[in-house]
Amino acid sequence: MAAGGYFGRALLVDAGTEAATALPLSDDLLRAYIGGVGLGAWLMHRLAPPGVDPLAPEAPLAFVFSPLVGTPLTTSAKFAVVAKSPLTGMLNDALSSSHFAISGKLTGNDAIVIRGACRRLSALLVDGDSVRLVDAADLSGLPAAEAERRLRDRLGRGWRIAAIGPAGERGVRYATVSHDGRHAGRGGLGAVLGAKRLKAVAVRAGAKVASADPQAVLGAARDLRARSFGPATAKYRELGTLANLLAFNAISTLPTRNFQTATFAEAPQLAAEELAQLRTVTRNSCASCTIGCEHIYKAKGGKQARVEYENVFALGPMCGVSDPDAVLAASGRCDELGLDTISAGGTIAWAMECAERGLIDAPWLRFGDADAVIRALDEIGARRGLGDLLAEGTRRAAERVGGGSAAFALHVKGLELPGYEPRTLQGMALGLAVNARGADHNRSGAYEADLSGDYDRMAGGDAQIAGAIETEDRAAVMDSLILCKFLRGVFTEPFDEWAALLSAVTGWDTDGAELRQTARRIVLAKRAFNIREGWQPEDDWLPERLLTEPIAVASGRVASLTPDRLRGMIDSYYAARGLDSEGRPAEASLADLRLD
Amino acid sequence: MSETAGIVLAGGRSSRMGTPKAALEWHGSTLLRRTAGILARVADGPVVVVRAAGQALPELPPAVEVVDDPCEGLGPVQGLAAGLAAVAGRAEIAFVCSTDLPFLHPAFARRMLRAVADGADVGLPVARGYPQPLAAAYRTTLAPVAQRLVREQRLRPAFLFDECTVTRLDDAALRADPILAALDPDLDSVLNVNEPADYEAARARPAPEVIVQRFGTLADGHRGPRTVRAATVAGAAAATGLALDGHVVAALNGDQITRDGEVPLAAGDTVFFLAADAGG
Numbered sequence: 001m002a003a004g005g006y007f008g009r010a011l012l013v014d015a016g017t018e019a020a021t022a023l024p025l026s027d028d029l030l031r032a033y034i035g036g037v038g039l040g041a042w043l044m045h046r047l048a049p050p051g052v053d054p055l056a057p058e059a060p061l062a063f064v065f066s067p068l069v070g071t072p073l074t075t076s077a078k079f080a081v082v083a084k085s086p087l088t089g090m091l092n093d094a095l096s097s098s099h100f101a102i103s104g105k106l107t108g109n110d111a112i113v114i115r116g117a118c119r120r121l122s123a124l125l126v127d128g129d130s131v132r133l134v135d136a137a138d139l140s141g142l143p144a145a146e147a148e149r150r151l152r153d154r155l156g157r158g159w160r161i162a163a164i165g166p167a168g169e170r171g172v173r174y175a176t177v178s179h180d181g182r183h184a185g186r187g188g189l190g191a192v193l194g195a196k197r198l199k200a201v202a203v204r205a206g207a208k209v210a211s212a213d214p215q216a217v218l219g220a221a222r223d224l225r226a227r228s229f230g231p232a233t234a235k236y237r238e239l240g241t242l243a244n245l246l247a248f249n250a251i252s253t254l255p256t257r258n259f260q261t262a263t264f265a266e267a268p269q270l271a272a273e274e275l276a277q278l279r280t281v282t283r284n285s286c287a288s289c290t291i292g293c294e295h296i297y298k299a300k301g302g303k304q305a306r307v308e309y310e311n312v313f314a315l316g317p318m319c320g321v322s323d324p325d326a327v328l329a330a331s332g333r334c335d336e337l338g339l340d341t342i343s344a345g346g347t348i349a350w351a352m353e354c355a356e357r358g359l360i361d362a363p364w365l366r367f368g369d370a371d372a373v374i375r376a377l378d379e380i381g382a383r384r385g386l387g388d389l390l391a392e393g394t395r396r397a398a399e400r401v402g403g404g405s406a407a408f409a410l411h412v413k414g415l416e417l418p419g420y421e422p423r424t425l426q427g428m429a430l431g432l433a434v435n436a437r438g439a440d441h442n443r444s445g446a447y448e449a450d451l452s453g454d455y456d457r458m459a460g461g462d463a464q465i466a467g468a469i470e471t472e473d474r475a476a477v478m479d480s481l482i483l484c485k486f487l488r489g490v491f492t493e494p495f496d497e498w499a500a501l502l503s504a505v506t507g508w509d510t511d512g513a514e515l516r517q518t519a520r521r522i523v524l525a526k527r528a529f530n531i532r533e534g535w536q537p538e539d540d541w542l543p544e545r546l547l548t549e550p551i552a553v554a555s556g557r558v559a560s561l562t563p564d565r566l567r568g569m570i571d572s573y574y575a576a577r578g579l580d581s582e583g584r585p586a587e588a589s590l591a592d593l594r595l596d
Numbered sequence: 597m598s599e600t601a602g603i604v605l606a607g608g609r610s611s612r613m614g615t616p617k618a619a620l621e622w623h624g625s626t627l628l629r630r631t632a633g634i635l636a637r638v639a640d641g642p643v644v645v646v647r648a649a650g651q652a653l654p655e656l657p658p659a660v661e662v663v664d665d666p667c668e669g670l671g672p673v674q675g676l677a678a679g680l681a682a683v684a685g686r687a688e689i690a691f692v693c694s695t696d697l698p699f700l701h702p703a704f705a706r707r708m709l710r711a712v713a714d715g716a717d718v719g720l721p722v723a724r725g726y727p728q729p730l731a732a733a734y735r736t737t738l739a740p741v742a743q744r745l746v747r748e749q750r751l752r753p754a755f756l757f758d759e760c761t762v763t764r765l766d767d768a769a770l771r772a773d774p775i776l777a778a779l780d781p782d783l784d785s786v787l788n789v790n791e792p793a794d795y796e797a798a799r800a801r802p803a804p805e806v807i808v809q810r811f812g813t814l815a816d817g818h819r820g821p822r823t824v825r826a827a828t829v830a831g832a833a834a835a836t837g838l839a840l841d842g843h844v845v846a847a848l849n850g851d852q853i854t855r856d857g858e859v860p861l862a863a864g865d866t867v868f869f870l871a872a873d874a875g876g
Contacts, residue, residue: 024815172860231843232843232873234813234843234871235812235813235873237872238813239812239813242814243812243813243871244810245814246811246812247811247868247870250809250811250850250868250870251847251850251853251868251870252850259796272812273819274814274816350770445805448873450853451845451853451872452845452853452855452872453845453846453852453853453854453855453856456852457852457853458851459640480705488873489872490844553850553851553867554849554850554851555848555849555850555851556837
């Protein structure tokens, strides 16, 4: 019998044949990887053929659940989507949330792994061990939300659906998988599902799973719920993540015009403080969440748009666009097409700079032109005209365009940078460079250390190493349990407190030290997968612009991140992680990964 | 190696003051904490406090180094020798000052450091009618020269100046720096406090005028910049009705982030208050 919170198995589905088999997951394995992104990393090691093309039928894509899903613990209704990324060629995991997580797990599986490809556009239905495909031709080209709605109408009550938009169907390398309006956004997982000709995956709950100590879980849930109303989550409740924008602008941390500057003069027009006063319609919560971070704003024409810092950064300042209606419209268009806003905005900003430098023939594409952003998004979603190039992401596009454009292609490992300026957040610079997923703020939150005041954020050195490792480790555990990172501020001794939650659910005698070891294992497993798939030391690096173009901040100081400084931080990071000088783990440390 | 360091000479008997000057209260902080904090804002390298052996000092930030002057009572060149030796090899230029400069402005220290960066060995202000060797910048390679002068019992700064190149900046030259002229027009940076009456007069002055802005959820009806008077970050927070607790950090002039309420402020500063959980 599996530990509390688990079923002890993954369901392996062949989308070509509708065959399904169970892969047993031992307690020992589950304890080593927990669930979510951790278990997903192990599943990819086990099930992805080495060197597989991420868009090939045999490439697996996993929906991975976690032990806390289905408990009353706030923010626990989350799931991970894990695959080899068509954008980076490396391990990719992205989180989404709400009822799909609960129903997916209650199909009786800790993970649902899809391999193979359908003959025609289909939806995969998973109902316990019963797996079947239904034709989805009528859903072709629809936004994910609309496809989800129609399929739910067709299937009836009880089904929860994750779907892709047109971009996923057309193989845009940064297409998303979405559920209930929330996206597993980064790395092109929608393209992986699209390559399997799966418009949607529907799940229906049928099984039950109990916690080892329901009373303890209930007590912890009450406690966490109360803490989730406190000051540590106020930002998310009151303004949402868009609260970052004006603050980041004030401290020269808001990447603007393809990272040419770190402040945007028109930022106040896009600020949460402004929009919240004038345009807030409502707030939403995911299932099982008491924070309610999602802020819905009213756009011109009566449309409504979910707004996060990252989509406003990417489609606003990054592209030089300051009209809030235009940014809300672009964000809404990304939702409809099923595009990762960060990669979409980053790729368009790169293309704008290319156009302005005469490297690509697109006179219509200029910084600050809101209509151009919408046109570019539509072309990307349709893979039409210039969009076919931009659908490949900045790395591949820069390789094709040449002309030195790689120097200002702002990506790491192919994943476009989020809205954190590495020259003024040099701990984050390290986190972005070494993270397995690429340039990502959710798997490495080193910006937290940069903004803590514990060291000089613009003088990268040894002080940054501990912060980068700590936030990476914390993310590895939170993304595996899974708990929403917006809750992170309520924990004073996070590893100990998370261990207590895990123990109450599973019955294991887990402690904080064990979870720290688990975090290191998960981080290492991701790196080991990437090495297997061709990672090279030069992949742990930052784009040339960030290392050659210093930027001045408001105090008059010049923030400079030199190659030597970055090299020094990376070397120290490798040493602290027990890696060799090229970032490779010792053979002995791989035994702990349980990959055999 | 860093370009600049800060050295505070905290020794001396404070005999006229009657109480240790380093520990004098200054807007919820201390005089030494303020002076060291101003230098920490200016220097990109170490900040060192030179004290008499065993001298009690008020609390200082962890990054501030404290070194003992091995030869107490020999005057400023001995303090200079000890301070410069403590930072030699780690910074090229040091701004050196005494504890008792409550109105020292970062712009003043930067101006003097620039005088040395431009080629001199010493940047010496001749402000408010007097040379100010304890509000001046020195090349750290002068450490052995100062040590030799001490051995030779030539204990006045003038002996040091005889052996190196000195850029002297009088009031007019100092005010030619538009930033310094705007932020410290009376060159109060060199105003020291020696007696209780000096201290009381200085303490009675209003705190410097600074601009404060609260962001995100902290704005809470206080959007946009406001001008307040505050000598420390905590004072600025209090002036806008904000408690500097664990959920708040401050960014000084859009540059360094701090949770330390005792970080000193000077005229013209801007303080941004951000939620400590900034980020996604």
